[in-house]
Amino acid sequence: MKIQNYINGEWKEPSTGQFAPVINPATGETIAEVAMSGPNDIDEAVQAAKEAQKQWALVPAPKRAEILYKVGMLLKERKEQLARLLTMEMGKVIEEARGEVQEGIDMAFYMAGEGRRLFGDTTPSELKDKFAMSVRTPVGVVGIITPWNFPIAIATWKSFPAIVAGNAVVWKPAPETPIMAQELARIFEEAGLPPGVFHVVHGDGPTVGNALVEHPDVKVISFTGSNEVGRMIAEKCGRLLKKVSLEMGGKNAVIVMDDADLTLAVDGIIWSAFGTSGQRCTACSRVIVHERVKQELERRLLEAVKTLKIGNGLDETVKVGPVIHEEALQKIDRYVRIGVEEGAKLLVGGYILREGDYARGFYYAPTIFTDVTPNMRIAREEIFGPVVSIISVRSLDEAIAVNNSVDYGLSSAIFTRDVNNVFRAMRDLDTGIVYVNAGTTGAEIHLPFGGTKGTGNGHRDSGVAALDVFTEWRSIYVDFSGKLQRAQIDTDD
Numbered sequence: 001m002k003i004q005n006y007i008n009g010e011w012k013e014p015s016t017g018q019f020a021p022v023i024n025p026a027t028g029e030t031i032a033e034v035a036m037s038g039p040n041d042i043d044e045a046v047q048a049a050k051e052a053q054k055q056w057a058l059v060p061a062p063k064r065a066e067i068l069y070k071v072g073m074l075l076k077e078r079k080e081q082l083a084r085l086l087t088m089e090m091g092k093v094i095e096e097a098r099g100e101v102q103e104g105i106d107m108a109f110y111m112a113g114e115g116r117r118l119f120g121d122t123t124p125s126e127l128k129d130k131f132a133m134s135v136r137t138p139v140g141v142v143g144i145i146t147p148w149n150f151p152i153a154i155a156t157w158k159s160f161p162a163i164v165a166g167n168a169v170v171w172k173p174a175p176e177t178p179i180m181a182q183e184l185a186r187i188f189e190e191a192g193l194p195p196g197v198f199h200v201v202h203g204d205g206p207t208v209g210n211a212l213v214e215h216p217d218v219k220v221i222s223f224t225g226s227n228e229v230g231r232m233i234a235e236k237c238g239r240l241l242k243k244v245s246l247e248m249g250g251k252n253a254v255i256v257m258d259d260a261d262l263t264l265a266v267d268g269i270i271w272s273a274f275g276t277s278g279q280r281c282t283a284c285s286r287v288i289v290h291e292r293v294k295q296e297l298e299r300r301l302l303e304a305v306k307t308l309k310i311g312n313g314l315d316e317t318v319k320v321g322p323v324i325h326e327e328a329l330q331k332i333d334r335y336v337r338i339g340v341e342e343g344a345k346l347l348v349g350g351y352i353l354r355e356g357d358y359a360r361g362f363y364y365a366p367t368i369f370t371d372v373t374p375n376m377r378i379a380r381e382e383i384f385g386p387v388v389s390i391i392s393v394r395s396l397d398e399a400i401a402v403n404n405s406v407d408y409g410l411s412s413a414i415f416t417r418d419v420n421n422v423f424r425a426m427r428d429l430d431t432g433i434v435y436v437n438a439g440t441t442g443a444e445i446h447l448p449f450g451g452t453k454g455t456g457n458g459h460r461d462s463g464v465a466a467l468d469v470f471t472e473w474r475s476i477y478v479d480f481s482g483k484l485q486r487a488q489i490d491t492d493d
């Protein structure tokens with residue numbers, strides 16, 4: 001399968017004529033080839049998007065939304081097929097791949113609903129015979145840059161609100177996972193989206209991603225990925241005075257208090273730490289446990305880890321799939337060595353699986369460190385693999401301080417039965433998402449998604465908040481008095 005660009009409603013060879021292999025991380029097999037485009041392809045897509053957007057913005061929003069409803073229906077019909085392709089290109093286990101496609105379905109129906117809302121404000125005017133209101137207007141051409149770990153969901157979080165709000169989209173997916181991009185473009189086409197409103201240009205970050213960021217006709221960049229790349233993009237957008245939304249890394253913690261239901265806490269930790277092989281931005285990579293229950297929690301976690309079947313995610317009984325590629329395996333392994341050198345104690349795992357069925361894929365053993373201190377690198381830096389660090393504390397105050405001490409602020413969780421602990425945690429944990437008696441993953445699409453501090457730059461995906469990035473506010477005053485009325489001056493007092 002050769003994956004082409006989708007520009008102005010047509011499937012096109014990249015101007016470079018170059019392609020790169022797409023590897024199934026479970027087997028090491030090449031399953032497709034993806035276009036490695038150049039800046040010319042971005043320019044072609046942006047020019048077409050600019051033209052198409054003018055007409056698209058004039059289509060009534062409820063009509064724009066009807067196309068999103070159709071997209072939702074098509075995603076629903078194809079859920080199983082898409083989930084299987086997703087597992088093959090990204091590696092996450094099939095159950096999670098189905099969940100990811102479901103997120104896209106949910107987002108389609110939710111954002112289609114926005115077509116009949118897109119609420120602005122109407123307010124009283126301070127003057128007689130004058131009307132005041134604000135409306136959302138589209139920004140124009142939107143550039144979307146996404147990572148490989150949620151190859152369809154993140155694209156839907158960004159493109160659906162952008163499109164319903166009247167923008168045109170140029171999307172550069174991660175080169176590791178182009179199949180979902182191809183499928184989403186096909187679905188938009190079948191749903192009747194006019195040519196030019198949605199484009200996919202494949203390629204690497206420094207060439208194609210950068211061309212999108214720097215293109216003068218792209219008015220907003222919505223990026224999800226690593227901090228390193230996000231920071232670079234933000235600097236460029238800053239110089240260009242371009243609107244930019246960044247969703248980046250995490251160092252998410254589960255707090256386990258001494259009154260917690262430990263069975264529930266173990267389920268929550270295992271799911272958040274080892275689901276998607278730890279490659280979620282919301283993955284639990286720290287467990288902050290009250291010293292009174294540390295030993296018992298460790299014993300139960302060890303028992304639970306032993307039951308996790310590792311392998312190809314297409315096998316329904318597998319719980320932990322591969323990581324994305326060899327480079328990721330090496331990065332994870334380097335962090336594990338760092339942890340050992342820092343003096344953390346390896347409870348389980350800590351090695352690459354190379355034997356038998358694991359020989360050709362990229363598998364890392366689920367790994368737990370204990371006796372980790374908050375200042376160790378493994379407790380502060382994003383590893384993005386199945387590695388979790390246990391940190392012991394003596395109180396809720398200390399737990400909150402440890403949680404808040406990292407540079408990231410995406411998600412956190414607390415297991416406790418004490419309502420006072422719950423409300424203090426809700427107030428004091430400084431992350432964009434807080435879970436009570438659940439792990440650090442599991443966001444629903446109708447609430448804002450994103451983080452504080454180094455995780456983002458104040459914007460949010462999901463929920464109504466997602467519209468803010470893709471719209472400008474226009475405040476409109478209509479004076480029907482027939483005379484000049486000066487604000488703040490011609491009032492009656």
Ligand code: NAD
Binds near residue numbers: 147208227229248410
């Ligand atoms: P990455 O930053 O390496 O790549 C993300 C995207 O940026 C890719 O499409 C890549 O090609 C592109 N890119 C790379 N260099 C670029 C450049 N110079 N200019 C423009 N684009 C460029 O991230 P990744 O390895 O694909 O994904 C993993 C990261 O994503 C993790 O840090 C994870 O926490 C983060 N993530 C965050 C969220 C969130 O919502 N907060 C969600 C999922 C993943």
